[in-house]
Amino acid sequence: MNTSASVFGNVHLGYIVIETDRFADWRRFGTDAIGMHHDALSRDLMRFRLDETECRFLLRRGPAEDVVTTGWHIDDHASFEQIEARIRVHGVPVVEGTAEEAQLRGVERLLRFPGPKGITQEIYTTPVTSSAPLQMLASGFVTGDSGMGHVALTSTKPAQIRGYFNTVFDARLTDYIDETISGVKLKIRFLRVNERHHSIAVAATRGLPLDPIRTRVQHLNIQAATLDDVAQSYQRVHELGFNMALSVGQHTNDKELSYYAQTPSGFEWEVGWNPIVIDESTWEPSTMQGISIWGHLPVGQTITDKLAQFRDGARSLARPENTVPALSGAGIPDD
Template identity: 80%
Template sequence: MNRPGNTSASTSVFGSVHLGYLVVETERFADWRRFGGDAIGMHRDDLSRDVTRFRLDDQECRFLLRRGPAEDVVATGWHIDGHTAFERIEARIRAHGVPLQEGTAEEAALRGVERLLRFPGPKGITQEIYTTPVRSAEPLRMLSSGFVTGEAGMGHVAITSTRPARLRGYFDTVFDARLTDRIDETISGVKLKIRFLRVNERHHSIAVAAVRGLPIDPVRTRVQHLNIQTATLDDLARSYQRVHELGFDMALSVGQHTNDKELSYYARTPSGFEWEVGWNPVVVDESTWEPSTHQGISIWGHTPMGRTIVDKLGQFRLAARSLARVEDTVPAIGGNGVPED
């Protein structure tokens, strides 16, 4: 396994990996178009009845919505700096005996990239890598003044897992992900452990959450939430107001996290997973950063909103059903995972 401590600087791909786009499969196009464009404030392009894209910047596609029954994120696209790092990742996947597939020209065009490779990922989320995004000359038409992308990538994804060590082992092996920090939290009597992984200067591009001591997953969707970062505090406040005014569910009110200090709120998407809009998280300094453990997710705020006893019972039933499911962790890559910390 390619552990950060065992990977030399000459072979590590850390810092060359950036979250580039997400693919969502949905039947709820009308709601998603209002949510993404009118509430969150992104640029929207409706390519057809079955395909919508959202932009955050000059990259042609940051979110691809395609018609289908999943109501979930089905693929994650990673922008890789240069062909050397790209080929190194490709070689790692092949060396572990995991199949790679080249995307078609049509698939690449829909994602706004010149070429992509895909391979299996944890929890059934296909992982895709590419080197060259297509830049759009069309001016942005969006309600936000801007979003923070660039070298940090476009945000992060959070995943709940019954096998968190294997998920960490997967991203460790593929992308030389590093542990940024940890949060231990108790919610409604359930003890959670959350581990935050970075692949570049962004505090985390992947968060992995698990119920301590129990192999259960209380979340229906493959991702628990995704995150994008606004350019200004005013953008954050205005989008929060629009989400309310347009009648979309708010999962968590505005608050500030203990570890990355990001100010954010969580809205519930038309597909059911959560969408975090954040502002001003800390940027990791690799020369001084040391992982630490925080007690509790938030310094203040992030109050649950609109949850009823029926919602809680539904979540309990999902957790109970997860005991009978075998979570796909791609063991050929994740192996036995990383040691517990």
């Protein structure tokens, strides 16, 4: 097996597994606010759909209040086996998911292996589609060749996380953003595995080994089909009493227009529209100043919220961050 041939372009973010005890709040948030399709499986399991794929978000009952797994759709068996071989050759354990686990995720078969920040990574080749019509408030969401959105993390070891996703998926650096928030300087790295501007974003505090976020992920992103979908879901989030993290704005790098709501589990949920699609023949990484062209202003944030965030950051000093060293190596130095 040639493990060096690139799998870039054959990898797509396919599903997310969230562990929560707040099922009633999540159902209202997902269906009534964001506008997704909901399927109740049992008292302890439910799913959200965005398209014909049977599962995009699997919620299972548990105490984490966090994302616990990301699932990656691999286009073909050759790329799937190549990724598996890469992980095994580095001595990292690979476990085949059970038939029940595959069924819950709406896939025919999956492999599981450790990922950065304790987020399990899973890969699969064949998603199961549903013939049941979508019942959702949104007109639709953009998935397809770009995958279903992106995951954003905060990290004290961003080079190692970039190294991990380069080793496993041949992720490419799209660009950087330098941002200062409340006097804290951040550097954000944006990584792509296909034509989507980024499927993974990694934010790090510059000069301080602090992670100010309690949860494993800082936010999840899904892409709405229309600008009206963004505006209407923004209004529903407000009307239903869910917390808004950032108001509507437009990003400097991918040009996506979006807002950020706070989920019942505490991490943020970005609903965006119309990000740019990368042209591999012309794209060159660059560094931009500031995350937004306009908007994305904090909503309802108090000094108490800020103090809590700094407390979380201080706690992170005593909490070692696992980047799966066998797959991240020494990391990739910044360009």
